[in-house]
Every structure is written in C-alpha cells, then in structure tokens.
Amino acid sequence: MARRSRSAGRRHPLATVALIVIGLMSTGGAYALFSSTASAEPASIHTQASADEGKKLFAANCATCHGLSAEGVDGVGPSLYGVGAASVSFQVGTGRMPLANQGPQAEQKPVQFTDEQVQSLAEYVASLSPGPGIPDKKYLKGNGNAATGAELFRINCAMCHNVAGAGGALTEGKFAPALSGVLPEHVYEAMVTGPQNMPVFNDKNLTPEQKADIITYLKYLDKNPSPGGFDLGNLGPVSEGLFIWIFGLGAVVGVTIWIAAKAN
Template identity: 65%
Template sequence: MHIKNTKKLRKSGRRHPLATVALIAFGLFTTGLAYTGFTQTSASAEVDMNSPAAISEGQKLFAANCATCHGLNAEGSPDGPSLIGVGAASVHFQVGTGRMPLAYQGPQGMIKPVQFTEEQILQMSAYVASLAPGPEIPKAQYLRADGDAARGSELFRINCAMCHNVAAAGGALTQGKYAPKLTGVDSSHIYEAMITGPQNMPVFSDANLTPQDKADIITYLKYLENEPKVGGLGLGSLGPVAEGLFIWVIGLGAIVALTVWVTAKSN
C-alpha cells in the first residue's frame, strides 16, 4: 500500500509529506556544523608569549575589546577589575571559555560561544602577562589526562566536590551564582581555573595542589566523560533530589494514568 502511494505521489509530481521535514532537518544540521566550525578556536595555534609582535597585537585587541571595562592600560575601572598581575592563564581561561567579554553585568560571567581565535586569545594573554608577573598557561605535560584517575578522584572529592558535585555535574551556589559542570571542558581551562580562582572558586596554588595533583584531577574528570552509565539514565548526575523527583513525577504519574485507564475500561 505504501509503495502504491509513493508511486502515485511521484506520478502526480507532488513531494512526499516528510520531504519538507527532512529538508528542514538537513538545513539545521548543516547550519549547526558551519556555526561550530566558524566559532571553534584553533587549539593548534602557536604564539611566542614573549614576542614583541604578539604583545603588540594583543594590546590592540585588548584596547578594542576589553579596555572599556578594564581600562586602557588594564588598570581597572568601576565596571571591571584591574588585570595587572592576573597572568596569561586568567585571560586564556576567561576569554577562551567565552565568559569574557561579558554580555552583561551579573552575579558571574556566563559561558558563551568564544568570540576570538586561539591565536588572538594567546596574543591578549601575552599582553596582559607582559604588564606584571602572574600565573602562566599550563604546560602540555599536565594536560594529557594520563595521570592517576583514582588519586584524582580522591583529590577532587576533598577539594572540589562540595561545589561541583562528586560527578562534576555542577551545582547552585548563593546569590544567583553556580559552580559549572566540568565534563566537556578543555583540560587547559580546568587547570587554569585551579591556578587563577575565577569568580567564586578558590585559588589552588602549587603549595595546595602540585602540578601533578592537578593533572590527576584532570585525568579523573576525563575518565568521567568516557565512563558509561551502567546504571541506566544518569538524570544529570545530580543525586537523590533529581532521582526522587523523577520517581514522583514520572513513576507515580504513570501509576495514576494506568489506574485511570483501567477504571475507564471497566466502566
């Protein structure tokens, strides 16, 4: 029957009813891929952080995009703190995650699509780093996620889980702030957050957590990303609250619906 209807549609020159839906879905998929490719930064960019040319380009980018809030010489203003001494790592984290430039003043910077290429981000980082000593961009040896995941898990539970959740799913804080989820985050940004303490996060210096400790935590977080959910639906890994809500809304709702259906059938 379906074959006959398809033949009739072809003979009449009409499109199949699902053709429009398929065309729209294809267009959305293609647009999404193009947007991702356009906004994604290049992780392979190499910039000499001490190069006068890189620092000069970074200063131009800073003046055009950051000076309105942070001051022309990064000295700060009523709308933004001073960046003298924050180091390259802070700039690379804030701009590389899309938090900066800010979309609006709020409890904390929101994660947005990144507005600059990796090369431009490194150039701005080089400029800010040239103003005063500060935390540097981490070395690649600590970002490979080949450390001790078990030890990283222990360190994460002790130092990070109270805000970010033991499964790194994030959580709410006070006054409209929140700890973001850490799955799917670039290793360099995780390391930089630990050494710069963005927003509500404390700074974990090498005296608190050694570079290898930080590498082990990154290894644990990357393990969480690849670990299969053997228990079924993860429900956001938010713990018993989400699980209890699911049981009450979905479980009891299904029981009530079944009861109503059985009663209607008996009548």
C-alpha cells in the same frame, strides 16, 4: 753557555698541545654563546611582537571595562594586574570575556578570538605584572592517576560541581558550571586562577601532579558513560527522588483510580 741558553729558550713538549686545547675551547664557547643568543633572539622578538598585538586587541575590546592600562574601572571591571596569562587564557578562551552583559557571573559563550589572538592578549597582560602562567602541557595529557584524581575531586570540587562534574546551583543566581567536555588547559587554569566564585588552588593546595590527576579523572568521565544506565542528569538524589515522586506516585494514583472505577 750556548747549549744552556738554547735549553732555557726551548718550549715544553706539551705547550703546543695546551695551546691547541685552549684555542678549541675558546672557539667552541664563543660559538655556543653566539648560537644560544641567535636562537633566543627570534623567540624574544616573537613574544614582544605578540604582546604588542595583544595590547592593540586589548585597547579595542577590553579597555572599556578594564581601563586603557588594565588598571580597572570602578564599578565596571577589575584591575588585571597580577591575574597572569592563565586568567586571560581561561576567560577569553572560553568566551566568558569580553562580557556580554552584567550579571551574577560571566557565562560561557562562543569564543570571539582566534587562538593566536588569545595568546597575544595573555602575553600582553602577563607583561604588565607577574601572575599565574599558561600550564605546562605535560600536566594536560590526561595520563595521571584517575583514582587519585577522583578522590581529590570529591574532596575539593564535588560540593559545587557535583561528584560527576555535572555542575550545580549556588547562591544569588550564581552556579558552578558543568565540566563535561571542558579543555584540560581551561580546567587547570581555573584551578590556579579561581574564576567567579571558585577558590584558588595554588601549588601548595594542589600540586601540579594532583591537578593532572583531577584532569585525568574528568577526561575519564567524558569517555565512560554512566555504568548504571540512564544518569538522570547526574544530579543524584534530586533527580532520582523527583523521578520516584512523579512516576511512583503517578502509578499509585492511577491504580487507585482504576480500582475505584472497576468497583463502580
């Protein structure tokens, strides 16, 4: 009976190993949870602090036209709910906003804020409601397919911006700006937000990879001059035709006068 009771109370040989494994797993899980929480907390605090700073900047520089809560002012400035961080980054980061004066469209001018202030404004507006976010840097490196980008640009953009990205005139005093030297992030943000008269190219119209290809094509144009020599402003048959009319007809008139003078 004594031998039987000792056998019944004896632990299994693997019980100690199981307890050690469970203890290690519990300790590791708790440590991982604590570490992720600790690492995420400063970023959250930084984002909130940045958005708070953006709110102050907004009240001082943007509220006159867009309202204290970004709800918009009738006849002055639109609501910013839903425009997202990408729209703020583009408009403020290119100097188009704050608007200097009312006109057919906002024109690019020197940027009035630092990069950190632009980011703060973008985070504040993004905190109001969902909208297009800042593009991932992997799409801005210019390492896509330039040939595909050129084809996409000709199909979707060249009718306004010119096939060489030189820009062009639109109706009612509006215009498509030249794209030479434009930062990749601003090109991407323009595609997803549709500023001024530009249509919105969401990810169903152009995938992020296709947008990256277009950026690659534009960067290629920046780095490679016109292979045909003097590009005449990249305005195509307009400038070429004007050149022919001025210099071609001028040469004909000059020769005619010379012949008439020699005859006399």
